[in-house]
Amino acid sequence: MIDYIIIGVVAISALIGLFRGFFPELISLLSWIVAIWSGWNFSHVIEPYLAGKIGSPALELWVARGIIFVGVLLVFGLLGQLIALLIKKTGLSGTDRALGLAFGVARGAVILGIAVLFARMIDLDQEPWWQASRVIPYGEGIASTLHSILPEQVSQHLPAVEQADTTAGEPAG
Template structure:
């Protein structure tokens, strides 16, 4: 096992441990909150820009200020909801199941981070270096990166059809 394999295994186990500490419900709610925050900030920045009035002369600055305000507000609301859900689960007796499912979620997150790291290696031209090619886990990282590339392309086509980008 090479040092690259040890880094991959350590990263995945650390992500699984973090997922187990937070639990599945909080992990899932956190992911959903980030996605909703991005979507709401992108699509409803006009609501906040209207309130900004003449605060900023540049329209781009008003739009990005509105997006930032909405993004932060949604993240704070999601964090509060996460704390409430975590408290409910702790008192319901489901905390063991929640932690096991959270660790599985964390392993999945670790695998996605591995795939994203492989994409960065490819862009930097380091994916053909011996230290990466000789790692036993590199084929798995390559397959995950291929999956990310595929689904990103499908998502991009969907967004173009919906005229969202």
């Protein structure tokens, strides 16, 4: 059952990539990364304007981060619309959609890897359905790669992930 859910998530991600296209998907991903980074690193620019207006310095910090986050997403959203229009006008939409499909599959795989990282934090990897899965071992391989590239401040809070044997569950012979 879990394998069908995982395959469904990857398939939905792939279809979204196919319909939206590669460049809009790439702009969307970059916008979230830049928005989070900008909100975290430039909240000090907005924070003085909020000083004393909310009542809690911690809340003012998070509101400033939120304002920057939303602002960056809006700017990237406009940029994404412009790029989508240019792609449509140039006739590259078929190539863009095919690349979008590949991007969607890759995104689905990363989602699986992230899900495995979080599932291992709450010991779901000990469950019988986890052990019986034929797809989760691939997710463990992705999770292992993700774990290795995360900053140490993040990865130290996550359980180590051993690369699983992807032949698990296959008959011997």
